[in-house]
Amino acid sequence: MKYIVNTNTGDYMKNYKYETIADKYGPDEHRGMNAIISFLVGGLIGLLGEGIIELICHFTNISRTDASTFMIIILIFIASLCTALGFFDKLVTKFKCGILIPITGFAHSMTSSALEYKNEGFIYGIGANIFKLAGSVILYGVVSAWFFALIRFLLGGI
Amino acid sequence: MLLFNSFIFCGFICMISQIVLDNTKLTPGHITSILVVIGAFLDSFSIYDKIIKIVGGGAMVPITSFGHSLAHGALLKTNQYGLVGILMGMFDLTASGITAAIIFSFIFTLIFKPKN
Numbered sequence: 001m002k003y004i005v006n007t008n009t010g011d012y013m014k015n016y017k018y019e020t021i022a023d024k025y026g027p028d029e030h031r032g033m034n035a036i037i038s039f040l041v042g043g044l045i046g047l048l049g050e051g052i053i054e055l056i057c058h059f060t061n062i063s064r065t066d067a068s069t070f071m072i073i074i075l076i077f078i079a080s081l082c083t084a085l086g087f088f089d090k091l092v093t094k095f096k097c098g099i100l101i102p103i104t105g106f107a108h109s110m111t112s113s114a115l116e117y118k119n120e121g122f123i124y125g126i127g128a129n130i131f132k133l134a135g136s137v138i139l140y141g142v143v144s145a146w147f148f149a150l151i152r153f154l155l156g157g158i
Numbered sequence: 159m160l161l162f163n164s165f166i167f168c169g170f171i172c173m174i175s176q177i178v179l180d181n182t183k184l185t186p187g188h189i190t191s192i193l194v195v196i197g198a199f200l201d202s203f204s205i206y207d208k209i210i211k212i213v214g215g216g217a218m219v220p221i222t223s224f225g226h227s228l229a230h231g232a233l234l235k236t237n238q239y240g241l242v243g244i245l246m247g248m249f250d251l252t253a254s255g256i257t258a259a260i261i262f263s264f265i266f267t268l269i270f271k272p273k274n
Contacts, residue, residue: 031177031180031181034176034180035173035176035177035180036173037176038169038172038173038175038176039169039170039172039173039176040169041169041172042168042169042170042171042172042173042220043164043165043166043168043169043170043172044165044169045168045219046164046165046167046168046169046215046216046219046220047161047164047165047168047216048219049164049168049215049216049218049219050160050161050164050214050215050216051161051215052215053214053215053218054160054161054215068215068218069254069255071215071218071219072218072219072254072255072258073254073255073258075219076255076258076259076262077258077262080259080262080263080266081262081266083263083266084266084267084269084270085270086270086273096176096179097172097173097175097176097179097186097189098169098172098176100175100186100190101171101172101175101189101190101193101220101221102168102172102219102220102221103219103220103221103223103224103255105186105190105221106190106221106224106255106259107259107262107263110259110260110263111262111263111266111267114263114264114267115266115267115270115271115272116272118267118271118272119272126264126267130260130263130264130267133187134259136187136190136191137190137191137194137221137224138256140191140194140195141191141194141195141197141198141224141225141228142228142248144194144195144198144199144225144229145198145201145225145228145229145232145248146232146244146245146248147198148198148199148201148202148229149202149229149232149233149236149244150244151202152202152203152233153233153236153241153244
């Protein structure tokens, strides 16, 4: 026996069901809340960075510019370790941009893409994919820095 | 005071990017790339150096400082080598960050297993 469906109502039901289900399980739209959380978490990471610099300057004889380099290395280390241990992704779903925009997001993107493709081998897995997301940051950073530095140089240098 | 300024500046950048992320179709990848370009632009007229003086370490933490360091290192080398200095000094200041990210992520990839 042939099963006949009225396509119009079928489509209608499909869309209707899809919308209700999507509304039920979709992300909660709390844009103001998201912005406040990002502000607080991003601010805390900035505070941590400045705090690390001041601690290094206080306890050693390292100059401030060198201390900021150490601070960036420490933050990258922490972010890579958290990603490898597996709980950085949970932090990203909670804190969103607050944790992706600081340099921690850069380290996270490299470690996570390397871990994800680890099974495909060293060359075509880790090697080919480690710069998957960080590559765009480096590419556009270098191109724009070259362009703006060229303009500055042609306008009369530093 | 620098601690407070760091909190405000870094939080402000994160908040702006979160608002852009929520209200447009841009992904986090787009936003980080745009921020790097903005950082390079701000450095090219020495605006970012003034921000770092006021804000301190908080200005070094967001990804904008990556673009700033790229352009800043390139401009510093132009004093010595002229036009070719832009190519020579591009990675001078960011070398530590990029190398650290590569080394740490490779070591941790070897040690740990991927988790879903």
